[in-house]
Amino acid sequence: MGLLSAITGNAASRDAEAVGEELAPILADGERVELAFQLVRDQFVFTNARLILIDKQGLTGRKVEYQSIPYRSITRFAVETAGHFDLDAEFKLWIGSDPTPLVREIRGGENVAAIQRALATMVLGG
Template identity: 50%
Template sequence: MVMGLFDGLLGNATEANHEEVKQELASVLIPEEKINLAFKLVRDLVVFTDYRLIVVDKQGFTGKKVDYKTFPYKSISRFSVETAGHFDLDAELKIWVSGAAEPAQYLQFKKDKSITEIQQALALAILK
C-alpha cells in the first residue's frame, strides 16, 4: 500500500481497480461500455474501454474540477512513446488525432513498466 502511494506521488502509473473506475466514470460511460484497462497517475486516470481512450485530468487543489478527454480509437492517427533513460527519468506518450499537426494529448510517466503496457493497449486498440 505504501509503495503504491509512493509510486503515485512520483508519477508512476499503477493499474486501477476496474469497478472503482466504472463507478467514478458512471456519468461518462455509455451503457454496456466495458473498461479493458485503467491506470492511475496520482489523481488522474488513463482508461481504455472497448470503444475509446478516456483521459481524466483532475485539476486544482481539491480535484473537484475534472477534465474528461475522449479519444475514439478510430480518430487516433498515431502515437509515440519515448522511454526513460539514465539522465532523463521521464517516459512520454504523445497521441495525435486525425488532421492535427500537434499532439492532442501528452502524458508523462516516471520510469516504470506501465508506459509499455499503455502503448501496447493503444496499439492493439487502434490497429485492430
C-alpha cells in the same frame, strides 16, 4: 497505489471494474472499462470504444476534465523515453488531421509498456 508511487508520479494499475462503476454516468450503453492507470490524480482509462484521459485540476481536485478520444480518431502515437532503464516517458497522440500531438508525461516502469500495448491493441483493432 502506494504512497511512494504517488509521490514519484508512477503509473499504477487500477481495477477496471471499480473504475467502470465510477465512470458509469459517462459511459455509453455497452461501453466497458478494459484497463485503467492512475498517475497521482490523473488517469488513463481504456474502454472498448475510446481512451478517456481524466485530469483532476486545482488544489482540491474537484474540477475534473474528461477528454474522450475515440480510437478510430487516433492516427498515430509515440512513446518517448530517455533511456532503457529510465522510468520517465512521454506519450504523444495524433488525433485526426491535427499536426500537433496531444502530449502526456507518465512514469511507471512496466506500466509505461502496458499503456503502450493497450494503445496498440485498441488503435490497431487487435
